[in-house]
Amino acid sequence: MTATTKNALFTRDYFLAFTVLLGAYIVFVALMTFMALYAADRFQANDTAAGFAASSFVVGAGLVRLVIGKYLDFIGRKRTLIISLIVFTVSSLIYPLVDHYSLMIVLRIIQGTAFGIISTAITSVVIDVIPTSRRSEGLGYYSLAATLGMAIGPFAAVQISEVASDVWVFNFTALCAAISLLAVLPMRIQEHPPSPEDHAQRWRIRGSDLIDSKVLPVAIVAFLSAIGYALVTTYLPPFLVGRGMTNAASLFFIIFALTMLGVRLFAGRIHDRRGENAVIPIALLAFALSLALLAVTDSLWQVIVAAILGGIGQGGAVPSLQAVGISRTTHERVPIATSTHYLALDAGIAVGPVALGFMIGLSGYAGLYLAGAAVLLVSIVVYWLTHGRQAVRSVTAPQHES
Structure with missing residues (x-):
């Protein structure tokens, strides 16, 4: 095998993994967008219950991430993906048959659990496919699948629900899940059989089996950046509507997604060539400026600039933080490192x-977004103290192609 072959990034299995993640994220975001309205219409759920119909999916995903990192290689990576994608697909087909709110919540948690397994497992798989020298670049391109899913999912759910019955929304998500399943079948997945020592301790659960302590410092930074992202996705529409800028919210999310898409095309390459300090602090600062600008915005151009800054921040920081986390751990603990990263998000x-919603009552949405900007500034300090100052040489030392 030549050096060029070893450094090849855009391989058949890489594109198949990209397809798996894209399909999974389309299902995740499409149903997150659709389920609150569906629960209100189908079960006459109040606002809180309808909201939980959407967010209960994340409950399942979050809980399973605590254990899947330890048991992924015991079950087998390909077997795990096939089983979880079957559950993921069938869940979408069952929704129209469910006639009680509580049963729908159970189904949402089951499907969310499958999603948590799929996203962790396929990311662990793709890390084996990406050349080490191009890891951040490869993860940046790979994460475009999630970005595209976040753009396609809500649009598809809204459009289908407007022109067809609710059943067709679920049929569409089942089709996307099935495409992900079909993409896994021909994949050549490198398995990592546990050692005899690991096998002997397979039922022993320790903190290190759930969370990778070496990854935790940068996972905390990812956690803080995700708080900023959540404030945008949750509160921006009512904030802008209250300021008489109803259409600006849709424009914000379109520009935000397009900017993330563009940034992830080159941020990973900068990370690999110039080091993480050339990407992460700048990205986090851009996101902090985005939230600060939203706090004082009263015109469309400010919303557009805030969307661009936010897209730079989210698009640059998240895959780079994931690459840094993986570089801090050992090869056999990549699944646990991956689940730690996703759990933080x-x-x-x-x-x-x-945690920050109370700020609306105290100082309005302006206070909320200023508080969010402060959280992002804290994330820069945390990053620098826990990792960045040790990575200074990665920025200044010349990087050589293999």
Whole structure:
């Protein structure tokens, strides 16, 4: 095998993994967008219950991430993906048959659990596919699948629900899940059989089996950045509507997604060539400026600039933080490192609106977004103290192609 072959990034299995993640994220975000309205219409659920119909999915995903990192290689990576994608697909087909709210919540948690397994497992798989020298670049391109899913999912759910019955929304998500399943079948997945020592301790659960302590410092940074992202996705629409800028919210999310897409095309390459300090602090600062600008915005151009800054922040920081986390651990603990990263993101998205939502009552949405900007500034300090100052040489030392 030549050096060029070893350094090849865009391989068949890489594109198949990209397809798996794209399909999974389309299902995740499409149903997150659709389920609150569906629960209100189908079960006459109040606002709180309808909201939980959407967010209960994340409960399942978050809980399973605590254990899947330890047991992924015991079950087998390909077997795990096939089983969880079957559950993921069938769940979408069952929704129209469910006639009670509580049963729908159970189904949402089951499907969320499958999603948590799929996203962790396929990311662990793709890390084996990406050349080490191009890891951040490869993860940046790979994460475009999630970005595209976040753009396609809500649009598809809204459009289908407007022109067809609710059943067709579920049929669409089942089709996307099935495509992900079909993409896994021909994949050549490198398995990592546990050692005899690991096998002997397979039922022993320790803290290190759930969370990788070496990854935790940068996972905390990811957690803080996810709080900022959650404040945008949760509160921006009512904030802008209250300021008489109803259409600006849709424009914000379109520009935000497009900017993330663009940034992830080159941020990973900068990370690999110039080091993480050339990407992460700048990205986090851009996101902090985005939230600060939203706090004082009263015109469309400010919303557009805030969307661009936010897209730079989220698009640059998240895959780079994931690459840094993986580089801090050992090869056999990559699944646990991956689940630690995703768990931090899930926790930030879940905690952010609850932890800072009280600011709306105290100082309005302006106070909320200023508080969010402060959280992002804290994340820069945490990053620098826990990792960045040790990575200074990665920025200044010349990087050589293999």
